[in-house]
Amino acid sequence: MRGKSLGTFCPLGPVLATPDELADPQALVLRTRVNGETVQNSSTAEMVFGIAELLSHCSRAFTLEPGDPVLTGTPWGRGAFMDPPRRLVPGDVLETEIEGIGVLVNPILSCGTCDLGRGGLRQVCRERRITGVHLPGAFAERVAVPRSALHPLPADMSWEAAAVVEPAANAVHAWRPADVAPGARVGVIGAGAIGLVCLPAARPEHAASIAVADRSSERRQMAATLGATTVGAELSGEFDVVFDAVGAGDTHEQSVRLPRPGGVAIWLGLADASAGFDATVLVRTEKRMLGSFAYTADEFAEAAELVSGWEPGWTASYPLESGAEIFTGLMRGGSHPVKPILRPWRRGRRRASATRPRILRPSSPIRSPSRETMAD
Numbered sequence: 001m002r003g004k005s006l007g008t009f010c011p012l013g014p015v016l017a018t019p020d021e022l023a024d025p026q027a028l029v030l031r032t033r034v035n036g037e038t039v040q041n042s043s044t045a046e047m048v049f050g051i052a053e054l055l056s057h058c059s060r061a062f063t064l065e066p067g068d069p070v071l072t073g074t075p076w077g078r079g080a081f082m083d084p085p086r087r088l089v090p091g092d093v094l095e096t097e098i099e100g101i102g103v104l105v106n107p108i109l110s111c112g113t114c115d116l117g118r119g120g121l122r123q124v125c126r127e128r129r130i131t132g133v134h135l136p137g138a139f140a141e142r143v144a145v146p147r148s149a150l151h152p153l154p155a156d157m158s159w160e161a162a163a164v165v166e167p168a169a170n171a172v173h174a175w176r177p178a179d180v181a182p183g184a185r186v187g188v189i190g191a192g193a194i195g196l197v198c199l200p201a202a203r204p205e206h207a208a209s210i211a212v213a214d215r216s217s218e219r220r221q222m223a224a225t226l227g228a229t230t231v232g233a234e235l236s237g238e239f240d241v242v243f244d245a246v247g248a249g250d251t252h253e254q255s256v257r258l259p260r261p262g263g264v265a266i267w268l269g270l271a272d273a274s275a276g277f278d279a280t281v282l283v284r285t286e287k288r289m290l291g292s293f294a295y296t297a298d299e300f301a302e303a304a305e306l307v308s309g310w311e312p313g314w315t316a317s318y319p320l321e322s323g324a325e326i327f328t329g330l331m332r333g334g335s336h337p338v339k340p341i342l343r344p345w346r347r348g349r350r351r352a353s354a355t356r357p358r359i360l361r362p363s364s365p366i367r368s369p370s371r372e373t374m375a376d
């Protein structure tokens, strides 16, 4: 017999939220998925006894210390009560999600109904809006977004990795139209966040070599760490595919000149509007030049999966007060670190004015392939 209050069997964490971080602890959606299938979907509003009532009741008999967990019942959907009973088996993946504790936001919003959305092109919907660009969002304490834009934050993902999901989704998207054949020679111009994530997003069986060019030696070093075959200030040689993650006139020109005849240039960067290349080359050598913008909802989810195990070495966290200095440095052409992350709270100690989310360092993931039967 196994049960949640017996030793060695009670998966908890990795996140602990304090009451000030949750507007109403009696109105949180709870979901459990087994191998991706939702088997429990309920709310703390459905609890038979409320949290305050349970604490009041327990504390009549026990002295509750800070951090003591109180284990309650569980919503409808337990495998033991299904007909026929459904038990977890070795290899099953159990995921538990509680609303408000961790979530990723896909900032690309589409109208959801047009011809483009139905054809899998929602990222270029004519009505598209981007949270933080067309809608208020960036750096606010609380941001309103449509529920459809929310993805659960994988339980084992660090905040640094979570900040990389968005650029990684761009890279996942860009590899699709590149249609890279096995053994391809790939070039990447620009080792900023999106250029760098093109490396781990590559399918190694397709990209035989990936050369990365950047003017910054620190960024070249990071590209080498992430698996670039060669790095340099500029690309040289011939490629099957060249990604331009800068988007300036001269990088546009290189991205079209360097692919072999029939090769592909994928433009991701938006540095300036100048096309900068000899257009007759497209005719004479049948090269293709394709734009790649953002990502689909599926690619965003795929990127979250891809990134969940990463500890990106090219991000760095700073307190919110450093924001002005960091933005000024970036405007002046600073390039290190590649992705500064502003954290409104201090590591390990939270100021009274700090905002959610608070996280205790993940030590083990919630998703736990279990060989035990589902506990009552």
Ligand SMILES: [Zn+2]
Binding pocket: 110, 111, 112, 113, 114, 115, 116, 117, 125, 126, 127, 128
């Ligand atoms: Zn649309």
